[in-house]
Amino acid sequence: MKHFNFFNFGFASYDPVPDQEEASTPEYRDDKYLTSEQIHAVASKKPNLILWYVLTSVFATLATFFFVQNMQMRRRGGFQTGYSNELVLATPAIQVSQVRFTGGIKFHDNGTMYRDTGPGTQYVGRPSPELDAAWDELIGTRYLAFTDRQKSAFDVEISRSNEDGLYRAGPDVFHSLHCVDKLRRTIDGYLYQISEQVDETYQNILHIEHCLDFLRQLVGCSSDLTPIPLVYSIGAGFPVPDFEQLHTCRSFESIRKWAMKQNEDALRTI
Numbered sequence: 001m002k003h004f005n006f007f008n009f010g011f012a013s014y015d016p017v018p019d020q021e022e023a024s025t026p027e028y029r030d031d032k033y034l035t036s037e038q039i040h041a042v043a044s045k046k047p048n049l050i051l052w053y054v055l056t057s058v059f060a061t062l063a064t065f066f067f068v069q070n071m072q073m074r075r076r077g078g079f080q081t082g083y084s085n086e087l088v089l090a091t092p093a094i095q096v097s098q099v100r101f102t103g104g105i106k107f108h109d110n111g112t113m114y115r116d117t118g119p120g121t122q123y124v125g126r127p128s129p130e131l132d133a134a135w136d137e138l139i140g141t142r143y144l145a146f147t148d149r150q151k152s153a154f155d156v157e158i159s160r161s162n163e164d165g166l167y168r169a170g171p172d173v174f175h176s177l178h179c180v181d182k183l184r185r186t187i188d189g190y191l192y193q194i195s196e197q198v199d200e201t202y203q204n205i206l207h208i209e210h211c212l213d214f215l216r217q218l219v220g221c222s223s224d225l226t227p228i229p230l231v232y233s234i235g236a237g238f239p240v241p242d243f244e245q246l247h248t249c250r251s252f253e254s255i256r257k258w259a260m261k262q263n264e265d266a267l268r269t270i
Contacts, residue, residue: 083248086225087171088153089146099221103213105206115206115213123216124209127188135181138216142178143170143230143241158229159239168239169229172247176219184212 077083082091102118117125121134145166151158158167191205226247230239 077248082225085155085246085248087169087227089150090171090225094223094225099217101214101217103210103217105210113203113206115210124184124213126192127185132185135177135184139174139177139181141170142174143168143228154227154229156227156229156245157231157242158227159232161230161239167229169227172224172226172228172245173219173222175228175241175243176224177216180212180215180219187212 077086080094080096082088082094102116102120103124104116105113106116107113122131123134123138125131145164145168146154146158147166151167154167154169156169158169160167187208191201191208224247226245228241228243228245231242232238233240
């Protein structure tokens with residue numbers, strides 16, 4: 001009884017018609033072992049397979065690494081993309097540019113001091129309706145309205161208005177600018193009343209105007225997007241701003257210690 005060999009599939013029982021593929025491939029024979037030509041043909045393919053596996057593993061590892069790094073950077077945030085504690089809805093509006101500050105204190109040739117106002121809208125000077133209007137336009141609406149759907153973007157408590165059912169919060173930059181404007185209005189009303197009585201008051205006015213205008217530009221430059229939510233107060237009977245929010249800051253204490261050490265080290269070289 002003739003037994004069928006499942007491993008050689010009876011290749012020796014017929015002669016297939018040669019073709020181009022067979023011409024480049026070693027012929028398989030009905031032998032118990034592979035021929036040297038067959039072994040060489042199989043072995044020659046292994047380096048290519050190994051190289052393919054290595055490259056695939058490398059690319060997969062790099063892709064995973066960069067994906068994880070990107071996710072970690074997103075969680076940490078940054079000056080250009082917004083920090084995790086900031087108002088996430090406002091981050092698409094972030095644009096970074098270099099701006100030269102104006103309003104520096106300078107001196108005329110005769111030695112008199114003046115403030116270089118520079119071009120554009122003025123935010124300090126003698127009290128006037130035009131000056132107040134410029135600040136009102138700069139600050140605009142401090143507390144913005146947000147819908148139910150947008151409420152989930154807040155990581156802080158925020159109360160719903162009984163009047164229109166909306167939620168309100170504002171980036172801290174508007175509150176900070178409001179504080180600067182409040183100081184401006186208070187100081188202007190006081191200083192210009194006594195400016196005719198003291199000769200040196202003019203220099204004081206220039207100094208304060210310079211400081212106020214510099215602070216305005218500094219606050220606008222940082223444009224802190226930390227949300228200041230309106231939270232209902234039982235004592236007040238209506239929602240009030242909750243200013244005690246977590247901000248992302250540079251450590252002033254660390255910078256102060258560095259500055260002191262830098263100064264001390266430099267003085268020791270004298």
